[in-house]
Amino acid sequence: MQPVNPFEYGGVVGPDAFCNRHQEQADLTRAAENGDRLFVYAERRMGKTSLVKRVLAALDSDRYVPVYVDLWPTDGADAFVEATAKALATAAATRADKLLEASKSLFSRLNPTLSLDQGGNPSLQFGGPTAEKVRSLDEVLAAPPRVAEKRGRQLVLVFDEFQQILFYQDDHVERALHSAVQQYDGVATFFLGSRKHLIERMFSDSRRPLYRSAGHYPLGPIATEHWVPFVAERFDAADKPIAPRHVEALCALTEGHPFYTQHLAHALWERTPHGEPVADGGLEGALDVLLRREGYAFTTRWETLTRNQQRFVRGLALDGPDVQPFSSEFVQAHGLRTPSNAQRAAESLLKLDVIDREDGAFVVTDRFFKLWVRRLAVRS
Template identity: 55%
Template sequence: MNPFSYGGVVGNGEFCNRVEELADLTETMKSSGRCFVYAERRMGKTSLVMRALEKLSRKDFIPVYVDLWPTDGSASFAATTARAMTTAAETNTTKLLELGKTLFGRLRPSVSLDDSGQPKVDFGIDGRTVSKTDLTEVLEAPAALAARSGKKVVMVFDEFQQIVEYENDLAERQLRSSIQHHKNVAYLFLGSRKHLLQSMFLDQSRPLYRSAMHYPIGPIQTKHWQPFITKRFSDNKKRFPRPLVAELCERTQGHPFYTQHLCHVLWSLIEPGGVVEAAHLDQAVSELLRRESHAYVTLWESLTKNEQRFLRGLASSETPPKPFSSDFTRQYGLRTASTAQRAAESLVAGDVIEREASSYVITDRFLRLWVSQLQS
């Protein structure tokens, strides 16, 4: 079995480091804190939080994971949240309906069996707009569940930036109104579109302004990747010299998804007893870029010339550049700082790049390598 996993939620044994982050998030859950966890896409924040939830004793905690990605408005937000809470607290069919009616009577809960014969709870709010009172019932339920069960409740809202797309800010306003009074309930808000999330929590005009502490999840340092990667190769009688591991991490910038993905391909190229060489690393990168080339060409052709120039500049820089400096704009044909600013704003809105400190990063590390190859 290939020991490198990428895509989807990964298990405990597949984590590289993240010891400090896991401890911090677990402590936030245990202390009923409020935390805004953000990272670039595929950085592993969902896997990390799920691992933290697994560490909690079911005797003392009720973990509730709410995936907001499929939601499109306040009604689906209410139904998705209510369903996640009910099924997290009960699995017995009779008790499931009883709990649903106790916590969410206004939403008209019903229980049926899914295709595998397992009970599932539904709510009769499809096709209608939920009221402030409906949302209040849903958002007061975590505290009610904590009081009813005698346990702490941990609410995790994943892809939280989705509520920015709702028809109004009712869900945001009701969240702020409810959670500030809750005891024995922890709230974690996860998201990957950092500019949207930061606008929700840092903009004074937004309901959730300063309502949770900020916890960014970043790349993993090479010093942590080296023992993780070399051990998985050596366990299969393959050798990966540490200097080449460092080169691999430089290409992926330590991003977990792209590092694991590249290692996955590289591992399959090396036979037991073999040694990874620079040519193997180049071969693995070429194979990955070949697979993605159609998508990258399509994206590239959709960009304006100035957006392409801005990306070329980011891809060419070994260290984070100053993208609005005269040196950068002159070198990459952007003419003025305002031209570069407009290109950056458009690329951020399209999730192609992400703000990082005083510079930007190309979020897809393989796209960065592909653009870099265009230069040569």
């Protein structure tokens, strides 16, 4: 039997496929132990959810209760209330048969009911109109210290994809959170975000309710020096030796971004025959396969951009990470004519999530799209 491909991407990464992040794990563990409020932000697919879930899983269950709230599916205050209430009720219940009892104790106004899902597992639901759920926001946000006291442990509350609350109808949730978290005792609170320019605005803009309400913890790419042994060990274990220079070339393409590094390593591993070393042209062949697979989606995305947006992205793809996109050199080299055209293109591309800010510069968020654009520019 062929061994299973050891490179994971596209979801929460398991412990065997987790590269480095030792310092980050130690820092976040310490923040949880101290009951800190922390804003953990990174580009999309940088591995923040995998990292934080790894930290939560390693906490001593006799001392800590993790509460994970995924805000990605939420679209308003009522959905926020329901998602948070479910997570807190589950944490408060010491047994599955106590889930409804815990829910009624914490959130009586939400009219909790319990049913079984298709797998036969208990599923908590909250009835009542949307307006009643919104009115219950303060009750739900007051619950974390109560759960911590009930369980006799410190609570570690995680809001993932926190930038979603910016798309709610108003800032009611932001204002309520600001009031609530200032009063928390025995609760560590992590806010995770993946659209950095949005999250930074929430916590750095003095006009926003959550201004300076949490410490900042940016999560960046993984250094090549950590990827080299990680990738080499997994290729060697399958009798597919890979030279360090090939791993370094792979990381140069992906810029050390975990998702794209794992994805390209996965493709290269699949294309390398058992018992043979990675060939000199192997990496380029693996990248060709990935870009062809994504070709239709990338073409569609490219064609939806305006001419100036295309020019801006092409400039970022060709000029490298240290480019100054509003300089006269960049503007003239890529046909943008004026710095104001470049500025408008950047602002619209940020809203489209095609680019993001990174250490004062701009990056194309999808590294494979960037490589596809680079190839397109070379051919044209």
